[in-house]
Amino acid sequence: MARPLRALTALALLVLAAAGCGAPSTQPLQPHAERKGPVGPIPTGMDRFYGQEIDWGRCSDYATSSADRTAFQDPGLECARLEVPMDYAHPDGKTIRIGVLRKPASDPQARIGALTINPGGPGASGMSAAAGLAGSVANTELGERFDLVGFDPRGIGASEPAVRCLTDPERDAERLDSDADTSPSGVAESEQEERDYAAKCAERTGVDMLANIGTRDVVRDLDVLRSALGEPKLNYLGYSYGTRIGSEYAESFPGNVRAMILDGAIDPGQTTVDALVAQGAGFQRAFDDFAAWCADQSQCALGDDPKQAVHRFQQLTRPLVDHPVQAGYGRELSYSDATMAAIQALYAPSLWQALDTGLAELQQGRGQTLLSLADSYFGREADGRYTNTTDAFDAIHCVDDKRVLDPEEVRAADRRYREAAPFLDDGNPPSSARDMCAFWPVPVTGEPTQPQVGELPPVLVISTTADPATPYQAGVQLAQALHGRLLTYEGTQHTVFLQGVSCVDDAGTQYLVDLRVPEDGTRCTG
Template identity: 75%
Template sequence: MEPEAPPLQPHTERKGPVGPVPPGMERYYSQTLSWGPCADFATSDEERAAYRDPAIECARLEVPMNHADPGGPTIRLGLLRKPATDPGQRVGSLLVNPGGPGASGMSTVAALAGSAGSTELGQRFDLVGFDPRGIGASEPRVRCLTDQERDADRLDPDSDTSPAGDAQTEQEAQDYAAKCAERTGAEMLANVGTRDVVKDMDVMRSALGDEKLSYLGYSYGTRIGSEYAEEFPRNVRGMVLDGAIDPGQNAIESLVAQGAGFQKAFGDFASWCAQQQNCAVGSDPAQAVKAFQDLTRPLVDRPVPTGGGRELSYSDATTAAIQALYAPDLWEQLNTGLLELDQGRGGMLMALADTYFGRGADGTYSSTMDAFDAVHCVDDERNLDPGVVREADRRYREAAPFLDDGRGPSAARDVCAFWPVPVTGEQTQPVVDGLPPVLVISTTGDPATPYRAGVELAGALHGRLLTFEGTQHTVFLQGTSCVDEAGTRYLVDGELPAEGTRCTG
């Protein structure tokens, strides 16, 4: 057994400015970073345990709240770094974002530190996770609901699609938007989108001392990557974008495609389940949708107890299924949860739903869901026509019948229709003149970011597509040697895999 490395010592670094600096941003691009222990950056019990690792260090980066006003109010972003273990062969920093929007890059790199730290990637790169503005350890955080309000919100399935029911759903959305504005501040909400995150990343690049950015983005993190590539194409060294979002697809088409992706993943789960000794959705995969509906639809009117005074709602049960369909490793838990539900118990499904929502064992929530809404509402077009909303819901139910509660499509507009600040994002094909080749990884059975989106993103960025044949959401650095080797060779040496390369698990 190798001796444990001594803890990293607190220290300060000033490595910037490096590369081009936008006018008025000199002090940000040249700022000093104070690195030290990560304990004070943790926002959950899970992070508190992970951030005790003596091989990682944390710092805060200062950026303008509004990049158009660099002399105005500032905010601070959390950074977590696992330094390269072979400093003599160090390539630079590898910035990592796990997506969401709303997920923590800091906790992602803390989790990767053990497994990837000993690989060539960990030897040659400082692995740097960041919590985007408004998220996790970054200050201030987006906050919309209290923990008690989030629990109550999860109990409401919003299944009444009558005019009166839709009106009530919209009133709840208006109340939610008002709470976000009150508790977060309108100026912060107006500057929390991807447009602003990519500018923050360029400040990071310089402050970390990298003339060119090396980046690994998963899921929504691919949108951050593609927008950075458009904003700063000549500042990019290399990018791995895994689980792509199609930059040219509108919000409705993306939602419907995602519904179809989850339906396909449910079919794969049903086929796996049918081979088990005791399958909650039966031995005939063709009947699995009906079996799932028969188990979950009664929850609309009658939630079931889970212990501790909580009840499993219909929306929590379907959220649990969505959480489990992200990875085959969770299919056993989903089957167990559905078998429990058949017996009138909801503990396992509630645990899966809690994971999705970021609810800890102590009843506190991460800021993930609040941040998800805040970013989505300024990034994407808003659907204000009730007729368009109803048709979109109809199409989604058709694409994902296992998630259809049987109550008919709703015309209730979502929270973004009532958001207190304007949209700042654009959904157009990126223009990336001067961008070096990027690597896009797309999984054939990805439920959340369908395979075709990866094909489209690779084309839009003039990059190389690597196909993984499997049913899961993202794959790089998750133990598939074919994918891991291809991504590592690209990031370390700039060598792209051969055109048409396909990997299997």
């Protein structure tokens, strides 16, 4: 169960980073202090946070990955940290800092406001996402009329303190352990590893930080950011898990919303297990689409019959449970990494060729390409260092969602997952091993519920028909819950806005600029 639950990570950042390939700005921004808040309603005791001064400076000092170190060199970007309470129930207590990146609107005279972005995860960096999108929106109406703002939610990326659970060598070792043994002794060993993991998170991050890391608190941070930026109303773009932030913000602060695009929606009322199974089915559909594409190529590692693709994939990957293969540089490819490599590649058709190449290598007893895909999923840098995306995902998941504590319920969930995604079935009986959340040191602070929104401006929800990570129907449900408008994209990928599909990009831009939603029933194709 631990492995499938962790597969819920929705890495919209993968696609967004690939989109940001425009030329950097040539006009360097100068460091400066700015006080524009407070603006809008101020919760009791929050005046100093809502009205705080922001010290903007160069972004290179905020980079937490090799990609950031390149992207953050753009002189047209500026970065800062925002101070917020660690615990909103005690605003006079400990504080933490939230990393923020901004690309100012290129036409100040036509500027509408700031567009704040979250790329998903949970655990992905909004600063990285905004930097990645800066080039693609340059010289567009969106780039001319909106500041592009990305923030790293509490505990993530450049925010301080950062969530940390495992050291880099410990993460490497953890990935080599496939947890495939579902015998009583295997379950006991897996659960002890999960207990140890939870204990390390508490020791290295702090129990007080873990207790206040969830979406409940991120939504409050987002409203502080809105005010400190001087924005009377929030313009928000949320991908994947970022749609949960958006829907909870809309429920908590409906009067503070101007416009909101939610792309790749999470069903707000779906249980943890139902969401897991629905996502497994989504990845299976994407795998089937990959298999059909692959069969049409001149050579395909899974053969020319898509109906045999699941069996062929299992034949290639299942031996890795007991016998990892060499992947170069003294590393090995495990079963766990091979399946995570497939999941990573199924997020976007642009990675299907890499998956086929990796499977062809595996036929020859080599694992370099698949290990590279898995490294990308887990945020492993070439020098062996990890971003804290996985650590943060686990910490947020464990306080955001209802925990599955009954071993028989765990076993039933694992069985349902294997049935929904047979290409990920390792061939062993379903496991009753509980994941790290069962041993987490702090209580749950949120749970999936249908949002009860007040008077909310029209919200635009974008859902992709064959999205592997956030199934299409979840977008339908979210649009209904928020009384918003659904825009359907017919394709196989995870999220789509600002990724080169003109029909979607034009509709989203028109909505953000003019607050006009597309006609009911609008569908776009690539």
